[in-house]
Amino acid sequence: MSSLEVKRERTVADVIKERRSVRLFKSDPVATSLLLELLNVAVWAPNHENRQPWRFILFKDEGREVFANAMVATYSAEDREKYGIPKFNYFMKVPAHLVVLMKEDPRQKQWDEDYAAVCSLIQNFQLAAWEQGLGVVWKTNNYNYNPGFREAAGVRPGEKIVGVLHVGYPEVVSRVQPRTDAEQLLTIIDSL
Template sequence: MELTQLIKERRSVHRFEPKDVPVELAMELLDTAVWVPNYHMTQPWRFIISTGEGKRRMAEAVRRMKEIREPDASKREATGQKFYDKIMSIPMIITVVMEESTNLIVREEDYASTSCVIHNFSLLAWERGIGLVWETYPWLLEAVFREAMGIRPGEKVLGNLHVGYPAMIPNVQPRIPAAERVTVFDGTSAE
């Protein structure tokens, strides 16, 4: 598939077929995805691929967090179960983690590079018939989640990638043409 077509046709997928994505394939795509610009070559990223029992461990941690936060005691169990079931229905979850530099400039550059890795992965996956959505929910910061997933002090979770074969591909959402958001600064005008 041509790159232009791939970029324009890729979609964030929220519903997946009940079919496993081979871990080996995800590893192959990640091996290519890491070829991004990265100032100082810090390569601060790491990935936690959750399937099977690993996914169940994540789902249990999220269930506990949701039950603790539900103020209505009569809804606690149902709320926790809803989130547990949602996580378990996703074929593969890749948690993207970045080591946070103490240098703010390096940290910002590393965040941008790690985001590029995620985008590369999404394009490579789409090319192979695999969809994903990048989710950044508040509980990624919670100690219960971090402990369950082995997130170390000094690491930032950029998000969970929900990965699988699409059950439904969303319609295209219009984009504002870049020309409407470009300022050409050539030194001849003060506007």
């Protein structure tokens, strides 16, 4: 770097624009302490009345087999034959699976606020992970609604799975997907 060049620090905007969903991970394990550090950043998500409606279940190391078996068991016999082994192997290769849960509130307004808060927490987690060199993909697959999966994964009655985050060091980073400029989506009302 020349004396005229100044190294610019990454901004929050940079991290937001750089972050990608990662689906292929290196086999390197992710330290539980790092995941806890990221979760402790993520819980600073805005949440109405500070309800903090979230809970987490982490599957890593040999625990990934519990997750993979619970997921594969949701497939029909035909689909298990067709997809079971590759899917099982894929989930065993992902270093960590983090199930993000929300306490369901019977009041619609509070449910909506809590869901938005948990989604904000997930985005915080993804951004903090990316900043630390970790990749994440946020999944909302059909097995999240399967009673057998929910029981095997440790989901309690009255909890919604907002997402399963697959976490690890990226093997492959997906290419940039174009975004529509906000100017094309914004309606401005500035007079009577």
